[in-house]
Amino acid sequence: MTRNHTREDILAEAARLFARGGFKGTSLHDIAVAVGCSKATLLYHFASKDALLVALVEPAIEELRALDDRLAVLHGEDARLVAVNGFVDLVLRYRREVTLVYDSLQVSEIPRFPGIDALAERLVRAFAGHSPDPVDDIAARVVLSGICTVVIEHADSGGIDLRDALTTVAERAVSSQVRPRQES
Amino acid sequence: MTRNHTREDILAEAARLFARGGFKGTSLHDIAVAVGCSKATLLYHFASKDALLVALVEPAIEELRALDDRLAVLHGEDARLVAVNGFVDLVLRYRREVTLVYDSLQVSEIPRFPGIDALAERLVRAFAGHSPDPVDDIAARVVLSGICTVVIEHADSGGIDLRDALTTVAERAVSSQVRPRQES
DNA sequence: GTCTATAGAAGGATAGAC
């Protein structure tokens, strides 16, 4: 557990600083100071600044892909439930990392992760319970991106269970008055 | 109307590029190339890169403050309706600018606008219809930030009325099952 | 594995001609 102490420190500080200042807004110098080492040490552990970012978000991406796989065989309401619960859980465990991934979709200041755009699109559709209603599609997009943002600033969740709140919001936003549910 | 052709071009291109690449992710060189002029010309019209950003978002900030003023005398459901309709309208008219303002709240890569944090907090409360339920508070935050994000990528709104969709989503997300409405 | 020193590129901003 105590192996590669420095490498872990770098990842932790980089996550914190990237979340606060953005990827382009955070320099290797900033990270080095936060860690308490030199820039050269950073680049000994990671080939480049981009490589550091990739290493940072890799675990989150892996889990995102796993969730995507699980969703592949689900439809409608089933997909929605798994997507919402799975994504909220994932975002809570990888707060800062997921936001970096999400930013990479919109802002080209960050290196792209292959296949992420299509994955995000499938996730939106699942969040919408594959509803044909365009409003549900918009709702899914709003909630999906909103969750990513809120989870960052709410590092201090004031007593309330953030997980329950976020899933509830996702539930509400996408629920049409007439929900096309499969009453099996 | 044809006065200060270049200045307007600079603002337009800067808005486009900042939205796509982020503030730090977009250089004066990038903007100059897009406009078709030199960096020096940019800095003749605007004192600095920061000043360019401020000039860009100033109109949006002004309207945001105006909305905030209107909200000051409203409560509960009335506040919610005015806040949601007013904000959605504002965001649709200043798509790229509002997002820059919103980013300035989270990411310190962008110069801060005075009083914006408190304003944003009041807006959140209004979006929540001043509900005491913490879930409504979270819902308001999710929807508020989600709207800012979605409106950017949806430059191509596919036939659907984005305004209606966004207000509907905001309505749904914050509506508790038991809405504390003032049935006058 | 970590450091100092430095290379090499890119960024924001200024000077001065036109």
Place this chain on the structure above:
DNA sequence: GTCTATCCTTCTATAGAC
């Protein structure tokens, strides 16, 4: 008003000692 040329800083990354 717009340009070219330049300055100075900051940034990423490398070289080489320890």
